Amino acid sequence: xxxxxxxxxxxxxxxxxxxxxxxxxxxxxxxxxxxxxxxxxxxxxxxxxxxxxxxxxxxxxxxxxxxxxxxxxxxxxxxxxxxxxxxxxxxxxxxxxxxxxxxxxxxxxxxxxxxxxxxxxxxxxxxxxxxxxxxxxxxxxxxxxxxxxxxxxxxxxxxxxxxxxxxxxxxxxxxxxxxxxxxxxxxxxxxxxxxxxxxxxxxxxxxxxxxxxxxxxxxxxxxxxxxxxxxxxxxxxxxxxxxxxxxxxxxxxxxxxxxxxxxxxxxxxxxxxxxxxxxxxxxxxxxxxxxxxxxxxxxxxxxxxxxxxxxxxxxxxxxxxxxxxxxxxxxxxxxxxxxxxxxxxxxxxxxxxxxxxxxxxxxxxxxxxxxxxxxxxxxxxxxxxxxxxxxxxxxxxxxxxxxxxxxxxxxxxxxxxxxxxxxxxxxxxxxxxxxxxxxxxxxxxxxxxxxxxxxxxxxxxxxxxxxxxxxxxxxxxxxxxxxxxxxxxxxxxxxxxxxxxxxxxxxxxxxxxxxxxxxxxxxxxxxxxxxxxxxxxxxxxxxxxxx
Numbered sequence: 298x299x300x301x302x303x304x305x306x307x308x309x310x311x312x313x314x315x316x317x318x319x320x321x322x323x324x325x326x327x328x329x330x331x332x333x334x335x336x337x338x339x340x341x342x343x344x345x346x347x348x349x350x351x352x353x354x355x356x357x358x359x360x361x362x363x364x365x366x367x368x369x370x371x372x373x374x375x376x377x378x379x380x381x382x383x384x385x386x387x388x389x390x391x392x393x394x395x396x397x398x399x400x401x402x403x404x405x406x407x408x409x410x411x412x413x414x415x416x417x418x419x420x421x422x423x424x425x426x427x428x429x430x431x432x433x434x435x436x437x438x439x440x441x442x443x444x445x446x447x448x449x450x451x452x453x454x455x456x457x458x459x460x461x462x463x464x465x466x467x468x469x470x471x472x473x474x475x476x477x478x479x480x481x482x483x484x485x486x487x488x489x490x491x492x493x494x495x496x497x498x499x500x501x502x503x504x505x506x507x508x509x510x511x512x513x514x515x516x517x518x519x520x521x522x523x524x525x526x527x528x529x530x531x532x533x534x535x536x537x538x539x540x541x542x543x544x545x546x547x548x549x550x551x552x553x554x555x556x557x558x559x560x561x562x563x564x565x566x567x568x569x570x571x572x573x574x575x576x577x578x579x580x581x582x583x584x585x586x587x588x589x590x591x592x593x594x595x596x597x598x599x600x601x602x603x604x605x606x607x608x609x610x611x612x613x614x615x616x617x618x619x620x621x622x623x624x625x626x627x628x629x630x631x632x633x634x635x636x637x638x639x640x641x642x643x644x645x646x647x648x649x650x651x652x653x654x655x656x657x658x659x660x661x662x663x664x665x666x667x668x669x670x671x672x673x674x675x676x677x678x679x680x681x682x683x684x685x686x687x688x689x690x691x692x693x694x695x696x697x698x699x700x701x702x703x704x705x706x707x708x709x710x711x712x713x714x715x716x717x718x719x720x721x722x723x724x725x726x727x728x729x730x731x732x733x734x735x736x737x738x739x740x741x742x743x744x745x746x747x748x749x750x751x752x753x754x755x756x757x758x759x760x761x762x763x764x765x766x767x768x769x770x771x772x773x774x775x776x777x778x779x780x781x782x783x784x785x786x787x788x789x790x791x792x793x794x795x796x797x798x799x800x801x802x803x804x805x806x807x808x809x810x811x812x813x814x815x816x817x818x819x820x821x822x823x824x825x826x827x828x829x830x831x832x833x834x835x836x837x838x839x840x841x842x843x844x
Contacts, residue, residue, distance in 0.1 A: 532556020
């Protein structure tokens with residue numbers, strides 16, 4: 298291992314010279330993986346672990362941060378003797394089979410790693426450039442997407458933390474936690490024993506944050522400078538943690554990517570889902586404990602059926618939400634209020650926030666090949682179905698926001714995630730506390746003849762500096778690599794200082810309702826101001842099924 302002074306010097310060069318220098322902590326370039334227990338052993342509060350070193354980055358996978366009985370709050374993991382090997386990912390939470398595997402093009406692009414499922418899934422993964430070296434690196438904790446029903450901390454090549462830890466000299470952590478019926482089945486109607494079952498998965502995440510605070514110094518991280526960041530459902534998790542009292546003080550900055558969740562489940566509906574699930578299974582209050590030993594597949598099927606039934610009832614009362622069912626519930630205790638309704642949470646007023654979306658998100662033409670060459674006339678006919686007599690007004694606002702549009706943009710450009718991101722930014726800025734920053738990722742992938750466009754998840758390999766590692770999504774070309782360096786540097790800058798401004802993004806201003814500053818991430822990055830305000834305002838006057 299190099300001496301601390303040498304590490305500091307090389308790290309300084311990496312930051313001041315565009316990050317092209319590499320440290321050689323633990324090995325030299327070309328040496329291959331270092332898997333020696335002696336060279337990689339780290340000490341946690343529950344026991345020693347051994348990982349491996351890949352080109353100067355120490356990697357630990359499948360580290361237990363907790364354990365839990367079904368529907369119960371997590372507890373500390375058991376202590377172990379000796380050295381535990383932590384070189385492969387741990388279990389993922391059981392979940393439904395991924396439908397995406399049935400679409401060859403999408404499966405190729407995303408290249409999922411679904412791992413192996415197990416209910417003992419409270420595990421985390423760590424990437425860092427040094428152990429016990431006193432560097433106090435910023436810590437970046439990634440919360441995966443998949444809503445609150447699916448996904449894991451390892452499911453995409455993009456999530457690999459090695460390149461981000463290396464380029465940014467940060468500690469990267471990804472986590473697994475309980476999902477779907479295991480993490481968010483609200484059984485609180487059946488007594489105090491199950492009072493918090495509807496937020497079990499949320500409590501898991503808090504437990505992981507507590508583990509990081511207690512142990513990250515061993516991995517060269519600064520427990521007083523922790524950033525949580527997540528995409529899609531992971532962004533919803535970040536939104537929720539900003540309003541979760543037990544998470545206060547466990548993180549200091551937050552990034553929400555395509556997942557600005559302003560509202561989550563109310564107990565009115567989550568309890569109904571819990572009751573309906575119990576009824577589907579033929580159980581009663583007297584036999585409720587049978588849920589703890591019931592086969593997972595049977596439990597999930599009942600929960601899924603219950604959600605469909607209760608959602609239909611909720612929609613009759615005008616409740617429309619993108620994430621109904623498996624999600625945290627406002628229970629007055631673990632989550633005492635809606636995350637960003639009617640205002641931003643006071644407890645996180647002083648936490649800087651970075652928010653953004655991709656241009657196309659849930660790209661219709663990616664998944665419906667027949668629409669990829671749609672004419673403008675045909676697209677406008679579709680718009681009439683939603684906007685009726687205001688279609689011309691909507692088109693005028695659209696063309697003002699996106700003057701260089703293609704006909705398929707009329708049905709592809711996102712008006713679900715971005716309106717909520719802007720609203721979340723407005724609520725945060727109105728507090729007058731820490732600043733909020735806004736971005737819009739508009740770069741379009743050339744993969745598969747461009748069918749992916751700027752789809753949901755497209756920014757993730759850029760954020761993690763994994764453009765080449767996830768070339769099936771990005772193409773791995775030179776322009777993409779440059780943009781990945783620019784974006785990952787901005788995310789690291791935000792984690793380090795609370796501002797994403799870098800030399801390459803010197804004109805990025807913080808967001809306000811009046812200014813509306815948004816950084817456009819593309820081959821050429823630029824700042825725009827309220828460029829789509831008319832379009833968003835008009836679109837929000839119609840029902841939007843968003844987070």
